Amino acid sequence: MREKLEEIKSAASRLIEEADAPAALEELRVKFLGKKGELTSILKMMGKLSAEERPAMGQLANTVRAEIEKRIDEKSAELKAKEKEIRLRAETLDITAPGKPVAIGHKHPLSIVLDEVKEIFLGMGFQIADGPEVEYDYYNFEALNIPKGHPARDTQDTFYITDNILLRTQTSPVQVRVMEQQKPPIRVIAPGRVYRSDAVDATHSPIFHQIEGLVVDKGITMSDLKGNLLALAKRLYGEQTRIRLRPHHFPFTEPSCEIDVSCFRCGGKGCPMCKGEGWIEILGAGMVHPKVLQNGGIDPDVYSGYAFGIGLERLVMFRFNIDDMRLLYDNDMRFLEQF
Ligand code: PHE
Numbered sequence: 001m002r003e004k005l006e007e008i009k010s011a012a013s014r015l016i017e018e019a020d021a022p023a024a025l026e027e028l029r030v031k032f033l034g035k036k037g038e039l040t041s042i043l044k045m046m047g048k049l050s051a052e053e054r055p056a057m058g059q060l061a062n063t064v065r066a067e068i069e070k071r072i073d074e075k076s077a078e079l080k081a082k083e084k085e086i087r088l089r090a091e092t093l094d095i096t097a098p099g100k101p102v103a104i105g106h107k108h109p110l111s112i113v114l115d116e117v118k119e120i121f122l123g124m125g126f127q128i129a130d131g132p133e134v135e136y137d138y139y140n141f142e143a144l145n146i147p148k149g150h151p152a153r154d155t156q157d158t159f160y161i162t163d164n165i166l167l168r169t170q171t172s173p174v175q176v177r178v179m180e181q182q183k184p185p186i187r188v189i190a191p192g193r194v195y196r197s198d199a200v201d202a203t204h205s206p207i208f209h210q211i212e213g214l215v216v217d218k219g220i221t222m223s224d225l226k227g228n229l230l231a232l233a234k235r236l237y238g239e240q241t242r243i244r245l246r247p248h249h250f251p252f253t254e255p256s257c258e259i260d261v262s263c264f265r266c267g268g269k270g271c272p273m274c275k276g277e278g279w280i281e282i283l284g285a286g287m288v289h290p291k292v293l294q295n296g297g298i299d300p301d302v303y304s305g306y307a308f309g310i311g312l313e314r315l316v317m318f319r320f321n322i323d324d325m326r327l328l329y330d331n332d333m334r335f336l337e338q339f
Contacts, residue, residue, distance in 0.1 A: 001042065001049070001057055008038050009064045016071045022083075025076050032068050039065055109339045110209060110328060113316045114191055117211055120235045121189045124228065126213070129188040131174035133195070137164045139173035143295040144252040152251050157197040167195035171212035172252060175288070175307055178214060179296025184303050185217040191312065202324045209312035216288065216298060216305030222255070225285055225306035229259055233282075236315065237264040244279055253286025253307055264318070273318075280318060283310040 012032050019025045032038050043061055046054060107115070118128060131139075146152050156169035174190035182188075190212040198204040215224065226245060233241045241264065245257040260281050263274035270276040285308035290300035298305075313325055320339070322328070327335050 001045065001053075002060065004042055005039075005057075005060055005064050008032065008042070009067060012068045013071060016068075016075050019075060019079070022076060022079055025072055025079065029072055033065060039068070106339065108328075108336065109316050109320055109322075110312060112339060113319055114209070114211070114312055116236070117232070117310070117312075117315070118189070118191070120232055121213070124187075124231065126187045126189050129174055129178050129190040129214075131168070131171070131177050131190060131192065133168055133193050134161060135166060135168035135173050137166060139176055140166060140168050140170070143176040143292065144172055145289050145291050145295075146251045150251065158195055159197060169196050170194050171210040171309060172307070174212050175214045175252075176292065176296045179216065179293070179298050184298060184305075185215075186305070187215050187217075189213045200326060202326065205313070205325055205329065207329075208325075211310040211312055213285075213308040213310070214288070214305060215307075216293070216303050218303055220287075220304045220306060222287060222306070225287070225308070229283070229285065229308065233261045236319070237261055240267065242268070245285075248284060248286075250284060250286055252289050252292045254289045256284070256286035259283050259285055259308070273321075280314075282314055282318075283308050285309070 012028065015028055015031075016025065019028060030037060034040065039061065046057060046061075049057055122128070140158075141147070141150070141153060158169045159167040161167070171190050171192050171194060174188075174192070178186060178188050178190070191209065192212075193207055194210050195207055198206050200206065213228075215228070226243070230241075230243050233243050240262075242262040244260045244262075246260065248256045248258045250256040258281055260279035262268045263271060263278050263280055265271050265273040266278065268278040270278045274280050285306065288305040288307050293300040293303060293305065313328060316322065316328065317325065
């Protein structure tokens, strides 16, 4: 039995030494020390020994068991350390290697110019207002002095949700919404999307953007309108820029005008950009009609105001010399990456 124990001990030592993974060690633990293991089966034969032999054999068996356990623990620690080292080596970062470039997006040309316009008006003390794109007929037409059957409705045909609800054709409904909410002095711009039933071509889109402006206070006159919009034109197109007011008609302003800026390409002499005119139209404007003030709950005998509506797409196209509006909506990366 002594030989048998020595044999187990040396076999175990050798196998443990050769083990190359924690799983293999675990197998050895079962093979030698487990319930059905080799050492255990030897111990079961102890009963056959004489009373004198038994204590010595018992002690030897315990030493062998302790020895095997110790070896397994040592080897296990060794294997774990080795595994960790291999993992650390594999995870080494070469901090001198060049990084992977991260693709960073940038603003769409419409947003670039809109943000600029916002910045300019915020600097003049305006606030930014907002209104729904799905709008009531009342705000889009009725409250703006465009009753049912008015011919101005035909030029702004749109998409109706119900008889009373439509996709707004202009940002002007925000004027009335703001007046209902705020008391003068009012100084807001309201940029946003508008919809018209237009076929797509180089200068038309059924969805486009306007920037509405509204100023209401005591003693506001047409010269305030002109001064503010001249300031805008100079900021957008340079100090030398001039503006011109042309009489026009809008049902919700009286008097009304369209405002042109001197062509920023030729300075007014006439070139292909301005189609030989020397001037480029950028917005419609006027003094807020007394009826519209009234509809907004403001007394037209005490207050007056001006309003304007800028076509954002036009500003952007002139600004970046883009000749086809569709480019702004096509999401063609080759185009968009140029800004
Ligand atoms: N809403 C008008 C349009 O879409 C523009 C405008 C706004 C005119 C404000 C006057 C005052 O054509």
